[in-house]
Amino acid sequence: MPHQRLIKRLLTAGRLSESEQKALVGLPYAVRNLADGDIAVHQGERPSACTVLMSGFLSRQRVISERNQISAFYVPGDIPDLHCLHVPTIDHDLCSTGPSTIATVSHVVLRQVLRDFPGLTYALWGETVIQAAIYREWVENLGARAALPRVAHLLCELSTRMQKVGLAENGKMNLPFTQADFADACGLSVVHVNRTIQELRRRGLIDWQSQTLELLQRAELEFIGDFNEEYLH
Amino acid sequence: MPHQRLIKRLLTAGRLSESEQKALVGLPYAVRNLADGDIAVHQGERPSACTVLMSGFLSRQRVISERNQISAFYVPGDIPDLHCLHVPTIDHDLCSTGPSTIATVSHVVLRQVLRDFPGLTYALWGETVIQAAIYREWVENLGARAALPRVAHLLCELSTRMQKVGLAENGKMNLPFTQADFADACGLSVVHVNRTIQELRRRGLIDWQSQTLELLQRAELEFIGDFNEEYLH
DNA sequence: CGCGACGTTGACCTGCATCAAACAGTGTGG
DNA sequence: CCACACTGTTTGATGCAGGTCAACGTCGCG
Numbered sequence: 001m002p003h004q005r006l007i008k009r010l011l012t013a014g015r016l017s018e019s020e021q022k023a024l025v026g027l028p029y030a031v032r033n034l035a036d037g038d039i040a041v042h043q044g045e046r047p048s049a050c051t052v053l054m055s056g057f058l059s060r061q062r063v064i065s066e067r068n069q070i071s072a073f074y075v076p077g078d079i080p081d082l083h084c085l086h087v088p089t090i091d092h093d094l095c096s097t098g099p100s101t102i103a104t105v106s107h108v109v110l111r112q113v114l115r116d117f118p119g120l121t122y123a124l125w126g127e128t129v130i131q132a133a134i135y136r137e138w139v140e141n142l143g144a145r146a147a148l149p150r151v152a153h154l155l156c157e158l159s160t161r162m163q164k165v166g167l168a169e170n171g172k173m174n175l176p177f178t179q180a181d182f183a184d185a186c187g188l189s190v191v192h193v194n195r196t197i198q199e200l201r202r203r204g205l206i207d208w209q210s211q212t213l214e215l216l217q218r219a220e221l222e223f224i225g226d227f228n229e230e231y232l233h
Numbered sequence: 234m235p236h237q238r239l240i241k242r243l244l245t246a247g248r249l250s251e252s253e254q255k256a257l258v259g260l261p262y263a264v265r266n267l268a269d270g271d272i273a274v275h276q277g278e279r280p281s282a283c284t285v286l287m288s289g290f291l292s293r294q295r296v297i298s299e300r301n302q303i304s305a306f307y308v309p310g311d312i313p314d315l316h317c318l319h320v321p322t323i324d325h326d327l328c329s330t331g332p333s334t335i336a337t338v339s340h341v342v343l344r345q346v347l348r349d350f351p352g353l354t355y356a357l358w359g360e361t362v363i364q365a366a367i368y369r370e371w372v373e374n375l376g377a378r379a380a381l382p383r384v385a386h387l388l389c390e391l392s393t394r395m396q397k398v399g400l401a402e403n404g405k406m407n408l409p410f411t412q413a414d415f416a417d418a419c420g421l422s423v424v425h426v427n428r429t430i431q432e433l434r435r436r437g438l439i440d441w442q443s444q445t446l447e448l449l450q451r452a453e454l455e456f457i458g459d460f461n462e463e464y465l466h
Numbered sequence: 467c468g469c470g471a472c473g474t475t476g477a478c479c480t481g482c483a484t485c486a487a488a489c490a491g492t493g494t495g496g
Numbered sequence: 497c498c499a500c501a502c503t504g505t506t507t508g509a510t511g512c513a514g515g516t517c518a519a520c521g522t523c524g525c526g
Contacts (some may be wrong), residue, residue: 002449043507060369062373064373064377064459065377065378065379065382065459066374067376067377069372069373069376069377071240071373071376072369072372073370083362083365083366086358087362087366087466089463090289091461091463091464092369114355115351117349118351118354120355121351121354121355121358124358125319125354125357125358125361126319128358128361128365129316129319129320129361131364131365132316132319132361132364132368133316133320135365135368135369135371135372136304136305136325136368137371138291138368139302139304139305139368139371139372139375140295140297140302140304142372142375142420143297143300143301143302143304143375143418143420144297144298144302144420145297145298146298146481146482147481147482149298157496164369164516171387173368178503178504178505179504179505182503184489185376186376187376188375188377188483189483189484190483190504190505191482191483191484191507192481192482192483194506194507195506195507198506199247200359210491211275213357225299226298228324230322230324231324231480308492379513379514380513380514398517411471411472411473412472412473413471413472421514421515422514422515423472423473424475424514424515424516424517425513425514425515427473427474427475428474428475428514430473431474443523
């Protein structure tokens with residue numbers, strides 16, 4: 001299995017033994033490069049392998065009442081279709097935002113390793129637990145927050161997750177998302193997202209241009225977005 | 234561990250072996266009865282046991298920007314704080330809606346059994362996977378649907394989940410929820426939920442009075458709410 | 467009988483959607 | 497090197513779904 005980000009996280013989170021680490025690292029995988037807009041996994045597919053995002057971004061999306069709703073963003077190290085080990089079909093598209101690289105790990109092989117190393121099963125379960133916590137936050141974000149805090153919260157979340165895999169420094173990172181992506185994720189219109197972002201800029205909270213996002217005043221953003229990073233640990 | 238609903242579901246879903254079943258059934262637990270509004274687990278707690286809902290309903294809630302946002306409903310057989318095996322603190326209140334009965338199973342004991350029976354670990358991971366799928370649906374529901382389909386979708390989900398644990402027949406079930414609960418879950422105001430429900434009644438789709446909900450025209454409700462029950466399997 | 471929780475109704479208001487058009491940046495072909 | 501097409505951002509005008517406020521109805525309960 002592709003090491004780097006994922007493994008690093010599992011190591012800190014799951015406290016894997018030597019042999020478990022080796023088994024994980026030794027998993028065979030195939031690499032695939034995706035261009036912006038490419039779909040890694042299609043809605044309705046019954047994948048026979050798990051996808052590990054190695055670089056770039058994927059978004060989980062589906063058309064709901066004529067809107068394209070994004071229900072998750074994935075950063076390097078994430079395994080967006082991990083749940084397919086349990087549930088045969090995936091009911092969303094996993095779409096590359098900007099270019100990305102993914103690794104696929106066969107279910108059959110992975111299942112065998114999980115049987116041999118129960119500690120790995122537990123660790124991957126932990127990954128699902130974190131993803132679930134993120135969904136919960138999104139539910140609250142969409143259900144209870146107005147546009148400005150909603151966008152602020154999402155910015156904080158992305159920044160924190162990128163930081164955790166070493167892809168952001170001081171809240172500065174490369175983000176190939178368009179405002180339309182944010183609109184789809186936040187359940188807002190493009191126009192309103194645009195105005196919201198301008199407001200954040202006007203207040204001197206963010207600098208976002210040419211695919212580079214910088215959070216200029218983290219604390220203030222967290223305050224506005226009512227953000228507490230604990231759920232991401 | 235308390236049998237009934239939960240075990241039945243795990244058995245069908247996870248294909249447990251004889252010994253795993255026995256281990257699960259043999260888990261010691263304590264029972265607690267809750268009244269309407271009682272809080273089973275408080276936000277910020279670091280529970281040392283998992284909660285299995287045996288009868289009644291729990292809702293996961295937290296105050297977000299001065300609104301009480303509900304991010305999940307739990308029906309008998311669910312384990313609302315299962316993730317606390319992985320993450321120490323729970324960041325929501327688990328609140329009883331109507332009277333309910335819960336069983337608590339010590340983390341220490343549970344962890345030991347999971348070590349001894351890896352198949353159980355896998356099966357409980359599957360529970361987390363389903364919960365995550367439900368969150369995803371809620372994200373989409375809140376992000377993309379107007380009030381009427383949003384409420385319709387939630388009704389369909391609750392009905393299906395109740396049916397799966399044998400607590401609904403022909404879409405008829407006991408539901409102690411108030412319209413305010415639905416408002417908190419759907420991110421709508423009480424007033425608007427009221428009008429939405431009246432619209433559903435007017436169309437002859439539901440009958441909901443004195444804590445009894447009946448879906449009169451399942452197919453039409455599913456159509457309106459764009460509901461597909463597959464994610465609950 | 468009175469109180470409190472819940473449901474219902476009407477009037478009014480607003481945050482965000484929608485529509486439309488212009489602008490800026492970037493890649494492509496002639 | 498320019499014309500243009502295309503994608504993404506920005507701005508303005510207008511509309512509406514759903515929020516808010518306020519009051520009343522209704523039922524169960526101490």
